[in-house]
Amino acid sequence: MNARTRSEIEIDEGLCKGCDICVKLCRRGALQPGNEPNEMGHFPPIAKKELCNGCGVCELYCPDLAITVWKVEE
Numbered sequence: 104m105n106a107r108t109r110s111e112i113e114i115d116e117g118l119c120k121g122c123d124i125c126v127k128l129c130r131r132g133a134l135q136p137g138n139e140p141n142e143m144g145h146f147p148p149i150a151k152k153e154l155c156n157g158c159g160v161c162e163l164y165c166p167d168l169a170i171t172v173w174k175v176e177e
């Protein structure tokens with residue numbers, strides 16, 4: 104039996120300042136510019152987790168520690 108792995112992305116919208124660094128760094132296009140402002144008037148990105156390979160680059164480079172990425176075995 105082969106285990107399948109998928110990725111989960113969580114963006115803490117209250118911490119995000121909408122800089123889009125993560126959007127620019129994601130080579131998979133799994134993060135896209137957001138269109139809904141958070142309570143500070145910033146625009147958190149939209150995560151397309153089906154495109155994410157769990158590389159963790161966005162989590163590593165987010166200056167506000169607003170992203171968490173993890174892998175789930177199914």
Ligand code: SF4
Pocket residue numbers: 114118119120121122123124125126147148164165166167168169170
């Ligand atoms: S890098 Fe962090 S703060 Fe900047 S848009 Fe992405 S989640 Fe928000």
Ligand code: SF4
Pocket residue numbers: 110112128129130131132133134154155156157158159160161162172
């Ligand atoms: S973990 Fe990697 S592939 Fe997934 S959203 Fe972040 S930068 Fe993109």
